[in-house]
Amino acid sequence: MLTGIFDEAIYDEVISSNPCRFLRKPRIMKKDIQPFSVSEMHRIIDYVDNFNFKSYLYIAFYTGMRSGEIMGLKKEDVDFEKNIIKVKRTRGRHGENSPKTQSGFRSVPILDLLRPHLQELYGQHDHEYLFVTQYGKPYNHNETFYNKFWLPIFPILGITYRRLYNTRHTFATMMLSGGYTTPHNLAQILGHRDSQMVHQVYARFINDGKFDFKLDINPY
Template sequence: MGNTQLSKLTPVLLQSYVNDLVEDGLASGTIKKLNNILKSALDHAVNMELLPSNPIVKVQLPKITKKEMKVWQMEEMNQFLQVAIKHRFYPAFHLALTTGMRRGEILGLRWKDVDLEKGILYVHQTLSGDGKYFLNGAKTEAGVRSIKLANESILILKKQKRLLAKEKLACGRAYSDYDLVVCTSIGTPVNPNNLKKTYHKLIKEAAVPLIRFHDLRHTHATLLLSQGVHVKVISERLGHSNIKTTMDIYSHILPNMQEDAANKIDILLTNTK
């Protein structure tokens, strides 16, 4: 909302902002803290007679409850990708599921931050929730990170780069070159709401359970955990500030991993007899 004039802040606009935070997967407690900061700032604006009243007092916040995490199983993920592969935004969905990147990180990713030879991408820029401006860095300091790409991801990105080169050539001067990996046919940033609409449409077509776009990030993490990937590696891929954050979020998966560990110990002991 940084580009919005103070006098044009309305309850509808602020409610839309809160709704976007919910869609982005922020915890209800975090949203409440952000709301308190805004309320304090706007209260001061009222005291300075810059506003007749505080528009944020009419905004409804999400209830502070711990949501049950919804993720796809491997079969559901592959089913969705098979349907989504025909769509322009396929690279965005693929990256969400194979790297755990946030929506804004994917839509802000530039080619200069992708090393296809080494198979590594770097998160250095994000697109705002309304799709109107870019932010340097990431959600947290740890969010500025490097992520190793799967071979399939490298192939998809190479194909995407060829497609965008053709579109840029066809558009000529009409092309707006933001150096984006995921963009419109004229090079401009993809509106997050348009990505969301496409995502929901493809979910129905693929006949898989409805989960938020942010839950693709959770799907990535839970699938890696189920494959025995170390939690520290997953924490680094997700850009968490510390491993404890990752452990707290995905603690529901750990009991199954404990059982698997116990079974492997039994196998080892059996083989030594």
């Protein structure tokens, strides 16, 4: 905007040069991510005794899916034959929507360690959604999980507080640091358009070793 104003001033011969030409855009320093350690992840999952939330955490830690994507899962989205979860929608406070970008529509692999927990959740009820309340209705968002189960965990276990979103960071860092997949494949799993975001956010965790993706791995 300032550049345009000064250009007009030059046109009106009020000034002879545009001072904005010598300005550089400030660099935005992104906050360093704080994934959970392997021991913290296990302690959290082991402590939770609510079936729905424990299932939620297994999906979050072992797929890297976003909260809204997990809450929006339907049984039809889970293909146990192909070992994939199809991400088609998201649920939140403002209702149900499609993923914001085309890359958000994707297939996420079902790791062998996640499979039995996903199958148990799948067989709990006959509703079309995976996560339903005690009243037989799908959750609109994860606020109940967050307030009732997530927040109390940290002072009890003595773990530094982090958002539920950090389960996504944890999955990404464990997959990369263990050399279980490439940044390009991880970008597809997480729903990014390309691997640029992965390189920017997780650069220090990228392992250039083995990159053959297998379903029988234990990233934690």
